[in-house]
Amino acid sequence: MSESEPAAAAAEAGEQRAATALLASGIEHTLTRHGRVGSLEEAAAARGVTPADIVKTLVVRRAEDDYLFVLVPGDREISWPKLRAHLGVNRLSMPDAATARDVTGYERGTITPFGSLTAWPVVADTTLTGRTISIGAGAHGVAATAYADEVVRALAADVADVTDPR
Incomplete structure (x- = not known):
């Protein structure tokens, strides 16, 4: 078995887990497979959306073994003061890549x-709603395009102003 075979098997398992969870959610969506890309703009072009419509799913740690997902539009970034105030905490951090993989089952990117090993709470930025978005789907170059309000509903996401423009 080559070094890349375990990675390929993990990616395939991640994609399958995400696809199964998306189907189970009942939201109407389209899966797009385009392979690895080098930038947000390349990903948007490959998916037929604008960079603002690409949604980054970021893992944030509140405390030991206490994480959440933050859904951030591609043209925005987390506002740590806003997110801390919204969650009522003084400290938040982002786990390293290995920890994020361990707690979600997915590697960064x-x-x-959808299909995370643990159903962590989700916070979606207010700028996501009311439009079609493209969210990662468990493997590099795989995404689900869906109506944001349905994604928010399916994930029972807390919608809040937690980002600033990049």
């Missing part, structure tokens, strides 16, 4: 709440 493929993370999605």
